Amino acid sequence: MNQLKYFLINLFETMFRGISIPGKTGLIKLGNPNAGSPVFLTCNYHLTVARVKQALQHIDCYLLIANSHGRNVWCGSTGGHLNNHHVISVLKTSGIEALINHKKLIVPQLAAAGIEAIVIHKKTGWRIIWGPVYAKDIPYFLRNKQQKTEEMRKVKFDFVQRIEMTVMWAFPFSLIVALITSLFWQEMTWPLTGFIWGLTTVIFLLFPLYSKWINPKKKGTQFSRYTVVFDFGRTPVILWTAFMVCLLTYGILTHSLTTGFFLRWSFISLVIILLISLDLAGSTPVYKSGLHEDRFLDIKIDKEKCKGAGFCEQVCPKNCYQVDHRNHTASIVRADDCVQCGACIVQCPFDALYFKGKKDEIVTPGQIRKYKLNLMGKRMVKI
Structure with missing residues (x-):
């Protein structure tokens, strides 16, 4: 895969990361594999497949793609969309057993919440080897005799991942806002779009500075323990209601209350409330979502x-x-x-x-x- 195509796939699918984008399932040969070549397994989330193929581009191997209904590995396994049935199915239908002289299957570590190694071995004879968390570590993992270091086992939320989360949240928010404001408040389309991207960028890029205060295990009261500022409970609703009352009062007292005035400012305030109630903990791999x-x-x-x-x-x-x-x-x-x-x-x-x-x-x-x-x-x- 050339670098431009890989970049465009990453950009497009990061913008729509909240949507399941399934790819084809089955067997892919990478390079010139032989009977002793390693066999990898991943989900059929299109972006994941692209990244795994990129990581394996200089390795002669087989890649099995199991049906996760377009979810990524971790979401698929924790949500039941990538489980024993899907692994057994692709092992039996792909024809892989006729191509190799071993039964060792390298599976992403983050699939361990949904795939039981013991069950797979009992039903198919294949032995699961838990690979690294990130596909980029696979080459070193192979050179290290398929042994993971402590760092390979650990999820992170590095700069690149924070940029991806910025794009994932800011793009759909700004797209919706731009479409709505272009209909009844065109002069605010670009300022609001810029505000959304700016606030979201600050939220995620500065994450290391305030992450120590996030504690999803504690219930939020006035301020959330797992979102940006306020949780998904009554606090943001009360604040928004209070703002709407003040807005109505101001409009009546100043004789400036019109339908357009009311709709515009209520919309802006709603956007802000939604942004500061963003599920920050659930947007990272290092904390449990506040919803869970x-x-x-x-x-x-x-x-x-x-x-x-x-x-x-x-x-x-x-x-x-x-x-x-x-x-x-x-x-x-x-x-x-x-x-x-x-x-x-x-x-x-x-x-x-x-x-x-x-x-x-x-x-x-x-x-x-x-x-x-x-x-x-x-x-x-x-x-």
């Missing part, structure tokens, strides 16, 4: 069941675990960093991990494996 009910859960380990297999350490995107292979035990060393993705629970062969709520309620491994998160953060998607 799981954010109040704590990860726990049953020491009697734990055998130190180390799968938890291999799939945790926040490096919360430390495994003592000599004594066959695992411990949670960074519990506060947990983003409740459930990958460790799904992969543990001994069911030694579970979630515990503030009222001592237990969320079992069976529940985590069977029910995934819907768009509103409720664990209601049955697979």
Whole structure:
């Protein structure tokens, strides 16, 4: 893939990142693979496929694309759109087994919340190797004998990712605002568009400066713990209502109240309220969305069941675990960093991990494996 085409794909699909864009499923040969070449698996979100192919462009290998219904790897696996069925299906229908002399499948680490390595092995004979979080690390991962470093296992929110989130949020917001204002307030189209891009850019580029104050586990009161300023509850609605009352009062007292005046300023205030209520935590890979009910859960380990297999350490995107292979035990060393993705629970062969709520309620491994998160953060998607 030439660089210009790759750049345009990234730009276009980042602008519409909130929309599922599915690509073809099946098998792709990259370079000149042979029977011993590595086999990779990814989802059929078009942008993900493009980035994986870019990372593998100098590697002779096979790439299996499973049907995730156009979702990316992490959203697909946590939402039940990329699960055991989809992996088994592409393994059986792609014809890959006739082309290779091994059964090792390199799967993105962030798929571990939805794909059970043990189940795949039992049903197909394929052994899953959890690859790096980011496709760009694959070449070094292969040179390192398919062993991940600690950095390869960890999700980040670097400068490039923050730029992408800026574009993802600012583009649809500004497009909608531009279309509406062009109809009844043309002189404000460009100022409002610029304001949206400017505010969104500041929000995401300055994220490292204020991220330490974000805590999705705590419920917001007047100020949110997980959005830009205000949460999605009553506070922004009350503020907007108060502004509307003041606007009406001002218009009546100054005899300037017209339909156009009222609609214009109510629209501007609504745009501002929506922007400062943006789900900041959920827009990053390092925090749980404020919408997700799981954010109040704590990860726990049953020491009697734990055998130190180390799968938890291999799939945790926040490096919360430390495994003592000599004594066959695992411990949670960074519990506060947990983003409740459930990958460790799904992969543990001994069911030694579970979630515990503030009222001592237990969320079992069976529940985590069977029910995934819907768009509103409720664990209601049955697979």
